[in-house]
Amino acid sequence: MKLHLTVHDARSGRESFRVVRPASPPAHAELFDDSWYLNAYLDREAAHLMAGLWTLAASSPRTLVHLPLRTAGGRTPGDRALDLVLLHHSLQFAPAHWKRLRARLGPGRTRTVDLRPPEPREETDGTHPPHAGDRDRFHQHIHAETLFLTGSAPLFRRGAALLRDVALGGPAHRRTPARHGHYCREIDCGIHFRGLHVEYLDPADDQDR
Numbered sequence: 001m002k003l004h005l006t007v008h009d010a011r012s013g014r015e016s017f018r019v020v021r022p023a024s025p026p027a028h029a030e031l032f033d034d035s036w037y038l039n040a041y042l043d044r045e046a047a048h049l050m051a052g053l054w055t056l057a058a059s060s061p062r063t064l065v066h067l068p069l070r071t072a073g074g075r076t077p078g079d080r081a082l083d084l085v086l087l088h089h090s091l092q093f094a095p096a097h098w099k100r101l102r103a104r105l106g107p108g109r110t111r112t113v114d115l116r117p118p119e120p121r122e123e124t125d126g127t128h129p130p131h132a133g134d135r136d137r138f139h140q141h142i143h144a145e146t147l148f149l150t151g152s153a154p155l156f157r158r159g160a161a162l163l164r165d166v167a168l169g170g171p172a173h174r175r176t177p178a179r180h181g182h183y184c185r186e187i188d189c190g191i192h193f194r195g196l197h198v199e200y201l202d203p204a205d206d207q208d209r
Helices: 044-059 095-103 153-175 203-208
Strands: 002-012 015-022 029-033 038-042 063-067 083-088 109-114 139-143 146-151 184-187 196-200
Touching: 002 044, 002 095, 015 044, 015 095, 029 044, 038 044, 038 153, 044 063, 044 083, 044 153, 044 196, 083 153, 095 139, 095 146, 146 153, 153 184, 153 196
Parallel strands: 015 063, 038 196, 083 146
Antiparallel strands: 002 015, 002 109, 029 038, 063 083, 139 146, 184 196
16 A cells, blocks of 8 residues: 655644645545534545555554545535544644644655555454453544544554445445445544544545535
8 A cells, every 4th residue: 555645844832743644635535523423425545545544643653644634615504624633642742733733834745655554354343442441542632623533553553444444345335236325434432522434435426416
């Protein structure tokens, strides 16, 4: 799995942070806060890219992984479009500093990384180990029109497996006449936060809405 990235280095206060973005944001990817759920809509290419970025977040604990996703409007009245930032809990970055750090990001430098695709066996029940309770769950914050998901490397690997499942299973589900409804997976964030509902988006259907 090759990821074409832009790497940025910027300071916030006395600390320096590395921010990584896709070199080209996906054409068909959306993330909305609709008050009840956090809803992501991804086509196959975007889901593969997301799986790669979550794999990168698992292996790069000192990096903020930023995916710009904001669009002009939501799918229903009241939707709020969001960007996404993934970060390891050990980084201890405060989301309140994001707006200032984001404004200081320059053009960055391009880089290509080759990552091992997430394996289906890495996925367990939801995205947390059995009997883990809330000890190893994603923490989420929304600040400056951005959803921050903070977690551990195993959580990001399991989330990557769920996203890869959407990339592989979504198109096949859409082509099967006997199946109805949409293809989705949910990334569980525990009882204190809302789950992230990830739905396969067929670009042809999206053009008709």
